[in-house]
Structures are given as structure tokens and as C-alpha cells.
Amino acid sequence: MVVAGLGVGVFAEQNPWPVVQCQVETTPIAKEGDAADDPAVWVNAADPARSLIIGTDKKAGLHVYTLGGVQVQSLLDGRMNNVDVLHNVPASVPAPGTVDMVFASNRTGDLLAAYLVDRATGVLSVLPGGPFDTDLKEVYGVCAYLDSATGLPHVVVNDKTGAVRIYRLAQGNAGAWSTAVVSSFHVGTQVEGCVADTANGWLYIGEECVGLWRYPLPGYGHTEEGPARTLVDVVRGPLGGKDGGNLARDVEGVSIWEGPGRSGWIVVSCQGEDRYAVYSRETGVYVGSFRLSFAGPNGLDPVTHTDGVTVTSAPLGPAFPRGAIVVQDDNNGSMQNFKVADWRLVEEALSLNSGVGVKPAGGAGGMGVGGASPTSPVSRP
Numbered sequence: 001m002v003v004a005g006l007g008v009g010v011f012a013e014q015n016p017w018p019v020v021q022c023q024v025e026t027t028p029i030a031k032e033g034d035a036a037d038d039p040a041v042w043v044n045a046a047d048p049a050r051s052l053i054i055g056t057d058k059k060a061g062l063h064v065y066t067l068g069g070v071q072v073q074s075l076l077d078g079r080m081n082n083v084d085v086l087h088n089v090p091a092s093v094p095a096p097g098t099v100d101m102v103f104a105s106n107r108t109g110d111l112l113a114a115y116l117v118d119r120a121t122g123v124l125s126v127l128p129g130g131p132f133d134t135d136l137k138e139v140y141g142v143c144a145y146l147d148s149a150t151g152l153p154h155v156v157v158n159d160k161t162g163a164v165r166i167y168r169l170a171q172g173n174a175g176a177w178s179t180a181v182v183s184s185f186h187v188g189t190q191v192e193g194c195v196a197d198t199a200n201g202w203l204y205i206g207e208e209c210v211g212l213w214r215y216p217l218p219g220y221g222h223t224e225e226g227p228a229r230t231l232v233d234v235v236r237g238p239l240g241g242k243d244g245g246n247l248a249r250d251v252e253g254v255s256i257w258e259g260p261g262r263s264g265w266i267v268v269s270c271q272g273e274d275r276y277a278v279y280s281r282e283t284g285v286y287v288g289s290f291r292l293s294f295a296g297p298n299g300l301d302p303v304t305h306t307d308g309v310t311v312t313s314a315p316l317g318p319a320f321p322r323g324a325i326v327v328q329d330d331n332n333g334s335m336q337n338f339k340v341a342d343w344r345l346v347e348e349a350l351s352l353n354s355g356v357g358v359k360p361a362g363g364a365g366g367m368g369v370g371g372a373s374p375t376s377p378v379s380r381p
Helices: 341-352
Strands: 019-022 036-042 050-055 062-066 071-075 080-091 098-104 111-117 124-128 139-146 153-159 163-171 177-187 190-195 202-208 209-215 230-234 251-258 264-270 275-280 287-294 299-302 309-312 324-329 339-344
Touching: 019 341, 036 098, 036 309, 036 324, 036 339, 050 080, 050 098, 050 124, 050 177, 050 339, 062 080, 071 124, 080 153, 098 139, 098 153, 111 139, 111 163, 139 202, 153 190, 190 264, 209 251, 251 324, 264 309, 287 324, 287 339, 287 341, 324 341, 339 341
Parallel strands: 019 287, 036 080, 080 139, 139 190, 190 251, 251 309
Antiparallel strands: 036 050, 050 062, 062 071, 080 098, 098 111, 111 124, 139 153, 153 163, 163 177, 190 202, 202 209, 209 230, 251 264, 264 275, 275 287, 287 299, 309 324, 324 339
């Protein structure tokens, strides 16, 4: 674990996007190679500075970290791929109230793993009734939401073929939870990252070599014939074989920074270009892209080839008063980890508060040369 100061990260050559400096990196995954994949943030409502990062380990399970990057728990329950957190889930047993849950796609057995978070200690334990079977083959992405009509938790799970299932969870009288499929459809080719936007009634899914899809959530326009869908943006050539898009393959993690009402920003990991594309939550309009870097004691560590990404607008104490972005870093020496950046720096880099997005030099996706100031937390081309 290392906490960096507000130095600047910069990619040596051809950087058309502003680079935002990360402040924290987590303890590396213990296994070498491609292990870390997707992060999520559990917000400690009683003490936001003691919120936790939960990261998947595709070779072992889940790892839990403080906001300072220190590992505090490991659950070695299988090859976890993606993870999401659901706060304030209504529960009746052992007493009426709410609980916080963690869901993960477990490729060991193609299961939906589920955990409870102890709000007093932050310790995760297996949800009564879990883990849950799926009928998917090599489960991949996962995201969760509370249904606005029923208040019941729903979990979206997909697999490498492009199949998607939406499960509704319900608690029995004895306290155990069970699942039932409420929606089933197929995107087309390989998918992974997804996020539910209940304020606007949308489900966003990244089709890795195609682009970002928007589906109506069940109850917000889903029909018997299958959900109508909108292609928000596409991957561009030459890798994607398409022109005019603002995404680059593989389209990986998808997350939402939630503003007041229906406002906010959709963030998408463009793995092949080591960048993160940002869209208006209200309009779906592309506003710009940025990269991340970390200046630690061992020198500069550009964040590259990101799989999973999560953003939160919840204040996380004095270090992250407007939330944070947490990403998987593929190249961290022999063992991967997760990096954390102050969301205010992303807002500065893309002028998000002013409503004006910064475009790369030469237009969306154009090539340019990156530069940096040694004292600024954001470097611009």
C-alpha cells in the first residue's frame, strides 16, 4: 500500500487525453499474472472515511481494503470476476430494517456469490441462502440495484457469450434469501461491465468489441418480446472496425457518478487505449476521456489496460469529499492491484462542473502528444 501526494502522472508518448493523478494504490494481489479485475466501494454511512474497497481476484476470491489501500479481509471462495455493492436493502429477518450486500460473479461453479457487510466492523460474511446457482456459462459481469416499485434487490449477471439474466432476491421467513429470474436476453457477443441507473430507468451494458448499450430496466419499458435497446456509442477503428465512435475495445467496466436527481456521469473503461470515456447521465452525450497515473516511491506507474472501474459520488471523508474513482491496474509489476483517485481531479480535467467536456487534440480519438507540469495533479496534452 502506498499513498501518493499530488504529483502528476504522464504517459511518455502520444497522449491526447488529460492524465489524472491517483492518490492511493492497494496492496497487490498475492498471485502473479492476470488476477485483479473489478472493484466496488462500500460506503460506511456512520464514518465515510472508513469506507472500504472490495476487489475481485480471478484466481482466488474477494479482497477488502481500506481507503488507504491496506488489505483487511480476504474471502477465498472461488474465481470472482466482477463485484457490486448494494446499500440499504430492506430485510425482515432477524429484525425489520436494512442491510448492505455485496454480489460477485464466481466463475468457480458459475455462481452468484452474495455477502452481508457488518456495518459496525466492515467484515463480510456469506449471505444466508447464498451463493446462488445460475444457468450461465462462465459468468462474467455483475451489477445490482433496488427495484423502485418493490424495494427488492435485483442482480444483473452476464456471461462471455453475451447472455444476460436479471435475478430478483427475496428473503424467506427463516431469513434465507432466494433468487428468481425476472428477465433474460442476449446482447450479441462478449459482454462484461454493466451498471443500473434506477433514477432514469436504464441498464447500461458494455459489449466489448461493439460499444455501450442502454436497455430499459424491467418495470421501465421491458416487454415480452425482449427489451428495446439503444447503442449509446461504438468502438472506433481500426481495432473495432467502426468509424466515428468514442470508445475503444475492449469496452470493460461501466459505472455511474450519481449527481442530484437524474444528473451525473457515466464512466466507461476503454481497455485498449488505457483511458476512461465519460458521458452525460442525462443525455448520453460524450464529454471527453482521461487517463490515470500513480506517482509512488518506486517512480511513475501509468494505469494501463483497466478491466473493472467503479465511481462513487458519496463523500468518503476529507481525502475524497466528492467521491472517488477506483480502477484495476493491469501492469503493476508482476502482481496487479487497484488505484484510487479523487473525483474532483476528474471534474477538473474534463471541466465537468462547467458542463464543458475537454476533447482530445484533433477531435475524439485523435492522436496528440501529452505534456505535464511536475506540480499539477492533472496533466494536459
